[in-house]
Amino acid sequence: MRIVLACGRILIATLTLRVALVVVGVPTPLIAQEMIGKRQFPDQLVISEPFVEDELSLPAFLHIDRVRIGGQRSRLTSAGGEVKKRITSDLELSLTGNLIYLDRTDGDSISGFDNLVVGLKYQLFASELHEAVASVALSWEVGGTGRRAVGAELSDTVTPTVLAGKGLGDLPDELAVLKPLALAALLGVQIPDGRRPHVLVWGGVVEYSLPYLDSFVKRVDLPRPLNQLIPLVEVEIRTNLDRGDAGRLRGTVNPGVVWIGKQLQIGLEAVAPLDDRSGRGVGARGFLRIPLEALFGKRAGQPLFGGR
Numbered sequence: 001m002r003i004v005l006a007c008g009r010i011l012i013a014t015l016t017l018r019v020a021l022v023v024v025g026v027p028t029p030l031i032a033q034e035m036i037g038k039r040q041f042p043d044q045l046v047i048s049e050p051f052v053e054d055e056l057s058l059p060a061f062l063h064i065d066r067v068r069i070g071g072q073r074s075r076l077t078s079a080g081g082e083v084k085k086r087i088t089s090d091l092e093l094s095l096t097g098n099l100i101y102l103d104r105t106d107g108d109s110i111s112g113f114d115n116l117v118v119g120l121k122y123q124l125f126a127s128e129l130h131e132a133v134a135s136v137a138l139s140w141e142v143g144g145t146g147r148r149a150v151g152a153e154l155s156d157t158v159t160p161t162v163l164a165g166k167g168l169g170d171l172p173d174e175l176a177v178l179k180p181l182a183l184a185a186l187l188g189v190q191i192p193d194g195r196r197p198h199v200l201v202w203g204g205v206v207e208y209s210l211p212y213l214d215s216f217v218k219r220v221d222l223p224r225p226l227n228q229l230i231p232l233v234e235v236e237i238r239t240n241l242d243r244g245d246a247g248r249l250r251g252t253v254n255p256g257v258v259w260i261g262k263q264l265q266i267g268l269e270a271v272a273p274l275d276d277r278s279g280r281g282v283g284a285r286g287f288l289r290i291p292l293e294a295l296f297g298k299r300a301g302q303p304l305f306g307g308r
Helices: 002-024 173-178 210-217 292-296
Strands: 055-069 072-088 091-104 109-113 117-127 132-141 157-167 181-192 199-208 229-240 249-260 265-273 280-291
Touching: 055 265, 055 292, 210 229, 280 292
Parallel strands: none
Antiparallel strands: 055 072, 055 280, 072 091, 091 109, 091 117, 117 132, 132 157, 157 181, 181 199, 199 229, 229 249, 249 265, 265 280
16 A cells, blocks of 8 residues: 555656646647637636547636535535547547545545546547537446545446537638637436436536637737636536436536647636535636647647547
8 A cells, every 4th residue: 555655656756747847847839639620719617518529627626615525515626637538539548536635514625535536538520610529428427436424325336428519710701709609518417327316417607708809700919828827617507317306406617718729728717606506606616628639749749549
């Protein structure tokens, strides 16, 4: 166990150093994997993007007050990471983990890891002309890999999902002011291995690309870093489907912004719960995401099998 922990610390330290070098180093142009035609979609903080990528998200954080876990209300803070790697040009494998800290209303605090999540995503369709993309995904929350006291379930949960994105750059010139808009959506079902209810997961994103506006619609000459910002609003809702709890909703509305650089993306959003089960007050979430190519070289940004 001590050897495993030591190796883990070395790996985290190495990744942290590489991330720091990318952030403060001299940027070099990279191929954006979220490009469809002229449009670069940003990474999203809540709704999974419909692209396959080679990317590291580290750190990703969430802070929200008074969520209900284990029958008690707690202030939740989580910090974690996700790595995505393309197996082929259309197939992605991902691993996600989070460390959770709960400051409970009874005065006690507790921390521990949430369950590990393993994901597969297959990109079905992409149209450069219409700036459209669609994918299907399957995630597996591996039950028992996290700490029960912070909300990690003992049983597995499998979630098949459909993802889609559409830019409005193909609108007529009379509606040019709307061309920087893009929409994205998610629809999935959480299927637990146990007595918990099945859950319909659905949501959407509306975003307005200032880089697209400046480059392809109207020259507005915004100063940096404003000319690299994409304001967006994400909505995620979870609806229980059965087992005596049908129709109960949970969800959040998340307005924020993503800054797109040549080697990284930085996102920050407010988290506004839709009900008491989802939290109280306004929380915050954010991420720092870096292409694997920027960290480990050009080969890391290519699929394991086949070309780009």
